[in-house]
Amino acid sequence: MIIKSKRIYMEDGLKDGFLAIEEGKIKEFLTRTSEDDVIDYGNMRIIPGIFDTHNHGTCGYGLMDNGTKETVAGYLKGCASQGVTGVFPTAGLSMISAVADAAAENIKGAQILGIHSEGPWLNRTGEKGIKTGWPEVSMETARQMVCDGKGLLKLVALAPEIPGIDPVIEYFLSEGITLALAHSDSNYEDAKRAYKKGFSVSTHTGNVMTGMHHRDVGGLGAALLNEDVMSEVICDGMHICPEMLKIFFRIKKPEHFMMISDCTPFSGAPRGSYKGFEREMTIHVSEGGFVLTDTGRLMGSSQPVLYGVSVLTEKLGMPMESVWPMFSLNPCRMYGFDKNKGSIRAGKDADFIVITDHYQAAATFVSGRKVYDMEEGPVFNPDFLKEWGREEMPHE
Template sequence: MALTIEGARLVDVAGEQPAARLVVEDGRIVDVGPDTAPHGRRVDAHGMIITPGFIDLHTHGGGGFPLHTTDPVAIHGYARWAPSTGTTAFLIGVVGVPGGLPLAQLRTATQAMAAPGQGAEILGIHLEGPYLNPARRGAHDPAWLRQPDHGEVAALLEAAEGRLRLVTLAPELPGADTLIQTLVAAGVTASMGHTDATYEQAQAAIRLGVSQATHCFNAMRPLHHRDPGPLAAVVEAEMVRGELIADGVHVHPAAARLLIRLLGPERVIVVTDAQAVTGKPDAVLDFGGLPARVVDGAVRLADGILAGSALTTAAALKNLVTWGDVSLPEAVGMLSWNPARAIGVERRKGRLQPGYDADLLIFDAALTLQATLCRGVVAYATPTWHERLA
């Protein structure tokens, strides 16, 4: 049955439509605009803001559910929880394991994707490591890290069964050139991160096919006027996008504004880099055998090292708008359209257009999330909106 949501302010990367109608049927948007004829059940959304659902390319879990796991139930649990935070699609975040490769975790991720459940859609896998620079490892255990090896890469691709979408790697490591070329040839987005690459090494990696930078500013050689590092190479390469953890802790709001100005909002992908303790402020996370907890708005190890965020995509939207210099359509685009383009799903996700998946977020005027639809199905709603959409 068709559903018409009417009277809302529709916002996506292309701009805004005030007091418009949006018609959903069979999990897709079938019509949208101020003069669209209503079909099926009608829901009044005057005073509300509707955006496309947000896509989180870099998350490790939330709601008590880890994504780096050998239990597909945990992944499906996260998929059910995520819509309450604004996320309607995501990549499963997998990291390294001591002394080997995370083949079991990759196989679990493919198993979860082969039997999709309710909630946010799993779009693939993000492998963060194990080919990271120990000097910029952050909270990643040294035992997880390895040097690039062609045979290992083949094993990783085989275990992922074609579902690997994004790999974070340090391009300055010996053998990384072949690794980058292999990944790009397999249709995987190669992203430089946890890297101590020089400006020249980053430029060379971009020429080989690196098209993204993982959590800009964090775990990378810093920008310096005599040693510009990877960030300067990213800024100068117009085809490269950069991730931003928009929690105000990993990156100061002033630095976040600077990155957006340098890249332009069309090249910034806002991510959470959230851990399983997100939404569980009193919980303790076992991070590679080390306890981590939420401290001062981020997840930290006992020694204070950042081990991820406690950010949600809905909170990131508020932060971007509050910090200034970003319009609402630009902020929405950084959370929806840009990540969709980065992994090749921009023909069905990230816009409020006919033919696109009905992944919808309904916010009030204060940008507080009221309801989430995943492919036309209500996946989260406040009590008031649950009654409206029931």
């Protein structure tokens, strides 16, 4: 297969030409070819596939609980429709086993490269000071998570200040699992100690952590000042305002960031009000893309990483050459996939997306296989609106 575009963002620069793909790999880049059978994408940009390491759901498919293999398949197709070629599904405890089983199958969609568990031991706090507590710390639960993951549990996010959590931390590290500091009320010194203890990722940096103050720069300062920490970042312009993103990238080089979506099943849902995850909870999807509870607390995002790419390039004026490593090469390096993935280069897997000028995925390829084409039409779960109910919100 030969793919043509005038704008191909390869590891060594922007190029106009042809990608020759053979047995799922990029065989070579060509400036010309005599082959007649060429897929020509004209002036549409071809960029490396997105590796989203923090994604709870999308397009009406969720991974929190009660899901099936079909749920995971729909989720992976939804991810592919948003330009995701590799993913760490962020699974609820009861879904870890199902996600691991799905990873062994050749599902047409994004490729499962590992599993992420955000919690269950989190110290929820935030701008409104809301705390929800945490479940009892249990080694049995930690061991069950690893067992259910069948070798694929790669990332676990915890609040390091929770009493009694140290044996769990030591256990996960002994299993080779990356630990992320998440949903924490720790101050700067507390967070710094956690990173020395073995935490190496800051979860959705800036969100649900103590902010920067001139007398204590908090969990946020600890993440930004430590170059040994890889910082997840949501770039939708809502979770972190564009001006703060500028500050992030001035304090810490972009190679230390990984763009994530933190999407939920409400990603791609029509604007409106829906039943929440808990009894008597209502979730609102606003026109601007916020997913909010009745209390005004953010509940993940409805915008994919590709939308965040548009914020960085169009609103902040960052060149695509500086942006694409944050959603592809950086996470691949962090989790050990960069030998075969993370950039468009001869010898690597043919994982890439073709995008429109409006930052929509026109086509998504995983190991040379087209797993999504926008001409297929919507991939949103048709049962989602029936199950969750919806009432139109008044126009703002």
